[in-house]
Amino acid sequence: MPTPAVSMNDARSASRGTGNSRSATSPSHVTAMTMPMAPYLTDGEDQRIDMLDRLIGSIYDGPIESTPWQTAMQLLREQLNAAHVTLMLRPPSTDSAGVMLNTGSTTTQTVQSYETHFFAMDPFVRLPEGEVVAAEELIGKQWLQSTVYLDFLKPLNIRHLLGADINTRDGIECRLRVTRLHGSEPFSAEDKALCRLLLPHLKRSIQLHARLDFLECERAMFAGAVNRMQLGTISIDQNGNIIESNQEARRILGEKDGIWLAGNNLCVDSALESRQLQQMIRHCVTNACAADGPGVVEAMSVSRPSGRAKLGILVRAIPLGPYSESKQRPAAAVFLRDPEASAAQPSQELVRRLFGLTRMEASLALLLTEGYTLDEAAEKMNVRRNTARTHLRSIFCKTGVTRQTMLVRLLLNSVLSLG
Structure with missing residues (x-):
């Protein structure tokens, strides 16, 4: 009918x-x-x-x-x-x-x-x-x-x-x-x-x-920026369950080198480090449920059986909003950093535009940022050391720095990592 x-x-x-x-x-x-x-x-x-x-x-x-x-x-x-x-x-x-x-x-x-x-x-x-x-x-x-x-x-x-x-x-x-x-x-x-x-x-x-x-557009924009910065993120609800993880976190956990995922729980090889991590998560989750409590931030490092550098872990409470009602919302965020991760290399074009450098100067600046010495960078660029020094003096003039360490810090702290 x-x-x-x-x-x-x-x-x-x-x-x-x-x-x-x-x-x-x-x-x-x-x-x-x-x-x-x-x-x-x-x-x-x-x-x-x-x-x-x-x-x-x-x-x-x-x-x-x-x-x-x-x-x-x-x-x-x-x-x-x-x-x-x-x-x-x-x-x-x-x-x-x-x-x-x-x-x-x-x-x-x-x-x-x-x-x-x-x-x-x-x-x-x-x-x-x-x-x-x-x-x-x-x-x-x-x-x-x-x-x-x-x-x-x-x-x-x-x-x-x-x-x-x-x-x-x-x-x-x-x-x-x-x-x-x-x-x-x-x-x-x-x-x-x-x-x-x-x-x-x-x-x-x-x-x-x-x-x-x-x-959603705003979330995707910030999530993309975090991924490009090689920062793993894991959100956890008030029951300790994992809600979401980003690409870098999944890569780190997938290697199962010191930390991995078992079901919906984070597992750590070392029993001592595992207890420390779980205690940090519980503390932050408890703090997040107290709407008027201060934000809690805790950190630790996790050893890797492979012998690679330790993973850095930071746990931050995400306090309840004034009108939060869902138990499925994130109560804590776990940030993972792999110090040996290979970040995507910024393009020479971005470096050139950002600092007004020539192509050769941009190439040299990027090599120095990767940890090469001036001599090693000159060899990779197939130029003489004196030529590389000339380029470096020009870079100093254009960027306003006076030492290589200052130049590297300037580049690492710039927006290049978001490109």
Whole structure:
């Protein structure tokens, strides 16, 4: 039995709310408002409430789906008996193909033809904020003579088009489009009322997605910088379980030279060092759970059976935030440093641009940073020692240092390691 459609009055009432301060567009509003009345609802009304609850819930779950809002768009497509529901997160433009999320039968060729050609001819854009309109309502009978309809939609057997635009204060512009095939009924007032009811929720969900996307970009940027600095990181929750580790940490643990991973626990060869590490982790985790406690930082070194230089380990507490509630959040971070790790060599071009050096000067500076003496560097560069000394004096002049040790420190402390 198909779920009954939402009436225009129901949608308007739900979207406008009542005179109290409680928002009528919160995800649980429909359920919360109707739960006490459940014994008095008819079967049709009960189905309608359940449908709205699933739709609104799926909209707010959308930002954390692998393909955002896929469930919500599929539910809306089924409810409206639509051929397609499309959400343009970033509408196509002359500069970009944009980002379009589709449900229904589509082909790569169809999407590409719109992204590269037909978007520029589409008159069904810049709709009034919050309004849901059919193409013929907006454009009139000439819609069926438009290039987009005749050359793009009609060959796809699409007859009816319903749309709404979503714009936010921070410049987000999204488009919601719903289609029906030839032979289908036009979209009704109830269909448009349902979409209008969902728009405020979708707008809020899109804003949440934008915030999450910003945080993920920031996280990826800093994670990449830490990786390039050859610093291993491991995050641990308040139960002592490992949540996440970066590429360098996995490399160190994978060598199983003094420290390794057994299940979800860090293991150390030396029993004494193992007890010390576990005690440090417990101390930091306990401190992190005390929201008003000072941040704790502890350090130690771990011997390696291979005889290589000891690994450096630092454990830092990550205190709870004022509104933290999840037990799965990081409570402590373990940092690993392998003193013998081979860091990626900065390019000569970066050194040249950063300090205004010539190519020969940049090459010499990098060799000195790697620990070579001036004579060894001259030999590697296949130049005379006096030539290398001339280059070195020029480097001193351009960088403002007076000794090789100062030059090496300057390069190591610069942004080169992030390149």
